[in-house]
Amino acid sequence: MxxxxxxxxxxxxxxxxxxxxxxxxxxxxRLIPVDLATILLPxxxxxxRILLRAELGFDKxxxxxxxQWLGDFVQGDFGKIYFSGGTEEVSDHLIEAxxxxxxxxxxxxxxALAVAIPLGVLSAYRSGRRADKIISNSLFALQSVPGFAIxxxxxxxxxxxxxxxxxxxxxxISDGIWEHLKHMIMPVISLSVGxxxxxxxxxxADMIAALREDYVTMAxxxxxxxxxxxxxxxxxxxxxTLMTSAALSMGGLIGGAIVIESIFATYGVGFEIFAAxxxxxxxxxxxxxxxxxxxxxxxxxxxxVASGFVDPRTRDRRVNA
Amino acid sequence: MSSLLSVKNMSINFDxxxxxxxxxxxxxxxxxxxxxxxxxxxxxxxxxxxxRAAMGLLQGSNVKRSGTVVFDGHELTAMSKEEVRNLFGSxxxxxxxxxxxxxxxxxxxGSQLSEGLRVRLGMSKADALARSKELLELxxxxxxxxxxxxxxYQLSGGMRQRVMIxxxxxxxxxxxxxxxxxxxxxxxxxxxxxxxxxxxREDLKMSMVLVTHDLGVVAGNTDYVAVMYAGEIVEYAPxxxxxxxxxxxxxxxxxxxxxxxxxxxxxxLAVIAGRLPDPTDRGAxxxxxxxxxxxxxxxxxxxxxxKQDPDGHVYRCWFPIGVSL
Numbered sequence: 001m002x003x004x005x006x007x008x009x010x011x012x013x014x015x016x017x018x019x020x021x022x023x024x025x026x027x028x029x030r031l032i033p034v035d036l037a038t039i040l041l042p043x044x045x046x047x048x049r050i051l052l053r054a055e056l057g058f059d060k061x062x063x064x065x066x067x068q069w070l071g072d073f074v075q076g077d078f079g080k081i082y083f084s085g086g087t088e089e090v091s092d093h094l095i096e097a098x099x100x101x102x103x104x105x106x107x108x109x110x111x112a113l114a115v116a117i118p119l120g121v122l123s124a125y126r127s128g129r130r131a132d133k134i135i136s137n138s139l140f141a142l143q144s145v146p147g148f149a150i151x152x153x154x155x156x157x158x159x160x161x162x163x164x165x166x167x168x169x170x171x172x173i174s175d176g177i178w179e180h181l182k183h184m185i186m187p188v189i190s191l192s193v194g195x196x197x198x199x200x201x202x203x204x205a206d207m208i209a210a211l212r213e214d215y216v217t218m219a220x221x222x223x224x225x226x227x228x229x230x231x232x233x234x235x236x237x238x239x240x241t242l243m244t245s246a247a248l249s250m251g252g253l254i255g256g257a258i259v260i261e262s263i264f265a266t267y268g269v270g271f272e273i274f275a276a277x278x279x280x281x282x283x284x285x286x287x288x289x290x291x292x293x294x295x296x297x298x299x300x301x302x303x304x305v306a307s308g309f310v311d312p313r314t315r316d317r318r319v320n321a
Numbered sequence: 322m323s324s325l326l327s328v329k330n331m332s333i334n335f336d337x338x339x340x341x342x343x344x345x346x347x348x349x350x351x352x353x354x355x356x357x358x359x360x361x362x363x364x365x366x367x368x369x370x371x372x373r374a375a376m377g378l379l380q381g382s383n384v385k386r387s388g389t390v391v392f393d394g395h396e397l398t399a400m401s402k403e404e405v406r407n408l409f410g411s412x413x414x415x416x417x418x419x420x421x422x423x424x425x426x427x428x429x430x431g432s433q434l435s436e437g438l439r440v441r442l443g444m445s446k447a448d449a450l451a452r453s454k455e456l457l458e459l460x461x462x463x464x465x466x467x468x469x470x471x472x473x474y475q476l477s478g479g480m481r482q483r484v485m486i487x488x489x490x491x492x493x494x495x496x497x498x499x500x501x502x503x504x505x506x507x508x509x510x511x512x513x514x515x516x517x518x519x520x521x522r523e524d525l526k527m528s529m530v531l532v533t534h535d536l537g538v539v540a541g542n543t544d545y546v547a548v549m550y551a552g553e554i555v556e557y558a559p560x561x562x563x564x565x566x567x568x569x570x571x572x573x574x575x576x577x578x579x580x581x582x583x584x585x586x587x588x589x590l591a592v593i594a595g596r597l598p599d600p601t602d603r604g605a606x607x608x609x610x611x612x613x614x615x616x617x618x619x620x621x622x623x624x625x626x627x628k629q630d631p632d633g634h635v636y637r638c639w640f641p642i643g644v645s646l
Contacts, residue, residue, distance in 0.1 A: 128382065214423040217378055222437040222488065223409030237427045311427050312472050 014297045021293040026066040040082045079283035090284045101268030105253040107188045112195035120203030143197035151190035151263045170266040187264045206238035247303035251296035324351040331388030340601045344370040346552040357529040359539035362549035368532045372498045377405045410441040410492035418501040420481035424473040431469035456487040479510035500532045551608035557635040568641035571609045
């Protein structure tokens with residue numbers, strides 16, 4: 001019973017987050033001291049603009065406008081992008097961009113965790129020794145190089161000099177998985193490097209603390225090997241900070257990969273938002289931000305569920321709290 | 322009598338920013354096969370470090386150790402980590418002080434208990450779980466089936482300590498180190514756990530090293546007692562002999578500081594004044610001299626060596642109680 005009420009609370013919290021984000025963006029739009037209809041339709045008659053104001057709810061107050069947008073949004077109408085020659089559906093753009101961003105995010109997380117977890121375990125196990133120092137120092141050095149610089153170095157070597165990988169564009173999975181991955185490798189590496197450094201340090205710190213615990217000595221006194229102790233006994237209770245950090249970086253990876261997306265021309269949601277801002281497509285901006293918020297909240301919920309499995313204490317602590 | 326564990330001249334130092342910390346200094350101790358030996362001393366006297374070092378469980382690059390440990394014919398100090406590990410479980414096992422922290426918080430009791438059986442004895446998963454249930458019943462845990470599926474935080478302290486005992490005896494060890502097994506528990510639960518340990522020791526024919534700061538616990542549960550002070554063994558004798566005829570002023574002071582039910586109310590509880598000497602700076606004389614009520618000139622200047630009575634009673638004192646010089 002109390003478990004159900006916990007999840008009910010959690011979902012309610014996330015809905016509040018969604019509301020605050022979407023309403024905040026909506027309010028900010030209305031605070032722009034210009035006539036939105038004039039911006040969206042720079043060359044049009046006053047009658048057309050009146051029609052547009054009524055269609056989008058610009059003629060209502062901020063709350064009325066938000067409710068109208070929300071009503072459209074939950075029905076899948078994300079609004080339009082306005083050109084001089086006509087309009088395009090925002091949802092068509094997002095359907096194109098979302099898979100790119102999501103896959104980029106998922107691959108980046110997988111690569112970052114796959115590298116960071118063994119490195120973190122190793123450097124905690126050898127803390128203060130040579131292997132730890134090499135890992136920590138090289139990650140520190142890598143972390144101080146911006147992602148776009150790494151991207152450019154990769155392009156120069158892997159793309160241009162050796163011509164192993166395509167330097168531009170995106171290939172959907174339907175083009176063949178290899179073709180798809182070939183286009184993803186360099187963007188994913190560029191985005192991962194910073195995360196690897198962060199994740200490794202977080203895991204290392206938590207594991208060093210956990211290695212001092214009595215249950216580690218207890219496990220050793222059962223005659224278990226060091227690697228079994230590290231992987232089966234210490235990693236799981238040490239991974240909560242890592243998981244939280246991974247959850248928090250998801251929003252940034254979905255919407256904030258704009259620089260890397262631009263370098264490799266794998267235009268995802270980040271680029272859509274950039275285009276919406278520079279093209280003053282405010283409805284597209286509002287809906288895109290809402291979609292990112294939706295995914296962000298969803299992934300955080302997933303991490304919440306997962307953390308209950310990783311550390312069962314958190315499950316009951318929440319219930320008792 | 323053959324000894325199962327024999328520790329010779331063991332010293333353990335920790336490198337600290339303040340200098341080398343001497344946790345254990347030249348300890349010799351024999352654990353006779355089938356016997357129970359108590360190790361008594363106040364907090365910081367080196368009891369736990371000595372036991373962990375004897376088992377080879379002290380980890381870390383700042384630990385310096387010397388001396389030899391021979392267990393059941395194996396010289397542990399000359400063996401590799403992997404070889405020593407093979408003796409854990411079926412040779413030596415340890416019960417830890419705090420059942421709240423010594424069980425892995427995120428793993429089920431069943432997996433923690435069956436793990437040793439599978440790794441050490443090569444049992445199948447099903448066999449190991451069936452045996453785990455038997456072990457839980459052996460340590461008198463009701464509803465063993467449900468406990469196997471529980472996480473440690475769902476059990477009470479006494480139950481966790483029983484689980485820990487079950488883990489320790491899982492592979493039928495010859496020697497059990499019990500490091501303050503009752504300190505973290507309620508008094509009533511303490512008595513139950515001690516009773517359980519006593520019975521298990523008889524049934525499984527285990528030897529035991531019982532570490533405690535409580536002379537009362539030692540009295541009913543051990544055959545021999547070693548009293549430790551400031552990293553050294555200061556008195557070693559059969560339990561009955563030690564209580565009847567103690568030689569070391571420190572042991573006497575320890576005994577006097579136990580509250581007694583027939584003390585007149587309003588009288589002060591006897592305490593040992595002062596505190597343990599700085600472990601990074603051991604003085605020249607007897608370590609206990611600054612707190613000893615029988616202290617004399619010589620005690621401050623010269624470090625006493627262990628002396629042995631003809632009956633095997635060993636003590637480290639220049640002016641032992643009950644001995645006319």
